[in-house]
Amino acid sequence: MGGTGILLIVILYLVFLLGLGMWSARLSSKGSSEYFLGGRNLGPWVLSMSEKASESSGFMTVGLPGEAYSTGMSAAWNAVSSVFSIFNWLFFAKRIRRLSELQNSITVPDFLSARFKDDTHVMRWVSIVVMTVFMTVYVTAQFVAFGVLFEVVLGVSFSTGVIVGGIVTIIYTLMGGFLAVSLTDFIQGLLMAFAFFVLPILGIIEIGGFTEMGYQLSDMMGEEFLAPFFGNSALTVAGLIAIISYLFIGIGFNGSPHVLVRYMALRNTRDVKRIALIGIVWMMIAYYGAVLIGMSGLALFPGIDNPEHIFPTMTVELLPWWLAGIIVSAALSAMMSSIDSMLLIASSTIAEDMWNKIFNKGELREDKTILISRVATAVLGAFAITIALNPLDSVFWLAVFAWAGLATCFGPPMILSIFWKGVTKIGAITGMIVGPVVTVVWYFWPPVDIYEGGPAFIAALVAIVVVSLFTRPPEDDDFDQLWDDFTEKNELGRFTFLPSDEHVIENLKASNLDNKTEKEIIMDLVDREYKSAGTFRLTRSSEANG
Amino acid sequence: MDAFPISGWLILILPPILFIGSVVIWYIREVKMEKLENELFYKQKRNEEV
Numbered sequence: 001m002g003g004t005g006i007l008l009i010v011i012l013y014l015v016f017l018l019g020l021g022m023w024s025a026r027l028s029s030k031g032s033s034e035y036f037l038g039g040r041n042l043g044p045w046v047l048s049m050s051e052k053a054s055e056s057s058g059f060m061t062v063g064l065p066g067e068a069y070s071t072g073m074s075a076a077w078n079a080v081s082s083v084f085s086i087f088n089w090l091f092f093a094k095r096i097r098r099l100s101e102l103q104n105s106i107t108v109p110d111f112l113s114a115r116f117k118d119d120t121h122v123m124r125w126v127s128i129v130v131m132t133v134f135m136t137v138y139v140t141a142q143f144v145a146f147g148v149l150f151e152v153v154l155g156v157s158f159s160t161g162v163i164v165g166g167i168v169t170i171i172y173t174l175m176g177g178f179l180a181v182s183l184t185d186f187i188q189g190l191l192m193a194f195a196f197f198v199l200p201i202l203g204i205i206e207i208g209g210f211t212e213m214g215y216q217l218s219d220m221m222g223e224e225f226l227a228p229f230f231g232n233s234a235l236t237v238a239g240l241i242a243i244i245s246y247l248f249i250g251i252g253f254n255g256s257p258h259v260l261v262r263y264m265a266l267r268n269t270r271d272v273k274r275i276a277l278i279g280i281v282w283m284m285i286a287y288y289g290a291v292l293i294g295m296s297g298l299a300l301f302p303g304i305d306n307p308e309h310i311f312p313t314m315t316v317e318l319l320p321w322w323l324a325g326i327i328v329s330a331a332l333s334a335m336m337s338s339i340d341s342m343l344l345i346a347s348s349t350i351a352e353d354m355w356n357k358i359f360n361k362g363e364l365r366e367d368k369t370i371l372i373s374r375v376a377t378a379v380l381g382a383f384a385i386t387i388a389l390n391p392l393d394s395v396f397w398l399a400v401f402a403w404a405g406l407a408t409c410f411g412p413p414m415i416l417s418i419f420w421k422g423v424t425k426i427g428a429i430t431g432m433i434v435g436p437v438v439t440v441v442w443y444f445w446p447p448v449d450i451y452e453g454g455p456a457f458i459a460a461l462v463a464i465v466v467v468s469l470f471t472r473p474p475e476d477d478d479f480d481q482l483w484d485d486f487t488e489k490n491e492l493g494r495f496t497f498l499p500s501d502e503h504v505i506e507n508l509k510a511s512n513l514d515n516k517t518e519k520e521i522i523m524d525l526v527d528r529e530y531k532s533a534g535t536f537r538l539t540r541s542s543e544a545n546g
Numbered sequence: 547m548d549a550f551p552i553s554g555w556l557i558l559i560l561p562p563i564l565f566i567g568s569v570v571i572w573y574i575r576e577v578k579m580e581k582l583e584n585e586l587f588y589k590q591k592r593n594e595e596v
Contacts, residue, residue: 214549
């Protein structure tokens with residue numbers, strides 16, 4: 001039953017995803033805000049899981065366990081890079097949500113163009129080029145990882161894995177839009193947390209306990225393997241550079257458009273606190289789970305040729321077939337959730353920012369915008385599948401490279417634009433170009449062997465600040481009004497209420513009689529009486545009319 | 547327990563405690579501030595009605 005059973009569960013899972021896509025398609029046909037942001041109706045659980053699942057990708061299931069298998073405890077520095085995600089929740093998310101509501105922007109380029117009054121569309125063009133190039137690279141890398149997992153676990157050919165997985169992901173993305181993507185990401189996020197929680201526990205039990213694992217690894221690899229200093233028992237200069245490099249990977253959280261767009265899709269700013277709590281617990285389980293999978297995997301299966309095969313190997317060897325099927329589905333989920341989010345963001349940029357805003361001056365009908373987005377999803381997806389069928393050698397590093405290119409283009413202007421009124425359009429555009437250019441240059445000709453995302457992010461921030469200081473900030477009344485509304489504070493020193501916030505508080509009020517005055521309670525009762533009487537009258541008159 | 551050096555233990559234990567702890571503290575602070583915000587909102591509404 002083993003291999004066939006796992007295959008059956010994976011197929012059932014893929015069919016389930018398609019069904020979910022079809023169901024969401026009915027809801028998403030209401031308009032482009034519904035399609036791209038889920039109508040801003042998604043709750044904190046769905047958005048939080050969706051944020052985490054989409055930013056994790058095959059890196060979590062294939063890359064990180066493989067790295068822990070090779071480098072031991074040093075891989076745990078990846079978990080420390082989660083601190084950049086905390087910065088998002090505590091400092092950026094609410095401001096992004098607030099400004100996107102005030103500007104009525106639904107994509108990241110839309111957000112930047114509205115903030116900087118970019119009538120020349122230079123910003124949109126830079127966004128479109130960077131997104132299309134780097135997201136296609138990223139999606140290609142995920143498709144390749146897809147093929148590898150199919151090959152190792154299910155025994156089907158690499159090409160079959162890439163094509164089948166790719167087509168299913170593309171179909172449900174283009175049918176359901178953000179709602180489908182977020183709902184499947186939610187399920188995928190839960191499945192991944194389950195896998196990262198259960199698998200290391202089973203592995204450590206199999207070894208004979210945590211202490212026994214330590215002794216075995218110490219005997220095999222030396223004590224340095226259990227210290228987080230990259231092959232040394234104490235911190236060295238090389239170790240410090242490696243640690244900084246690992247931490248810089250976390251900067252991607254602050255700039256990736258598929259992460260930032262989720263803050264724009266929040267129902268209201270009050271959901272951020274729940275998203276943060278769910279997200280950080282998920283990250284700690286997933287990151288430390290992945291590290292412990294790699295380390296326990298080395299003690300159990302020391303002779304694996306490719307360290308990145310440790311996750312699927314442990315899944316198949318340690319679990320009953322039905323549970324292995326669920327966990328493999330979770331691993332596929334990690335990749336699919338990144339692919340679908342990336343495809344949706346890239347295609348929404350092409351449809352909304354290029355086709356609608358540039359070519360049609362924002363007057364394109366919403367159904368046509370969605371149609372263009374779907375065509376773009378299909379074309380980009382098919383292109384990525386074609387490249388993935390002939391994979392490059394360094395797929396993993398290309399994925400990390402693409403992550404840096406995207407984050408350094410959008411992160412610095414987004415972050416500065418929500419804190420500093422003086423950021424100019426030319427400054428922001430300079431940063432959007434400097435970030436990806438430094439990423440590419442550092443990737444091919446690194447002056448120091450450090451992850452390219454960090455220096456590129458810093459270079460982009462510096463470029464924006466310097467150019468903004470030497471160019472004229474926007475001076476029209478509309479912008480001043482927008483900025484005043486955006487930064488307006490109440491007596492508590494917090495942002496004033498937006499319509500979405502007022503809606504939440506009014507709902508709270510309606511559900512809590514203690515907060516109501518007698519007059520309000522009576523008015524509510526009268527109102528209900530009137531409505532029910534109205535319904536009654538309507539029914540009676542309908543009956544009377546036959 | 548002796549198999550793991552102190553630095554190994556620290557990186558396993560400290561970041562989760564610090565990260566989850568800081569988010570929990572922030573969460574509690576947000577909830578308190580939201581209660582105050584609600585009161586402020588009701589007060590403003592009443593003033594508008596008056």
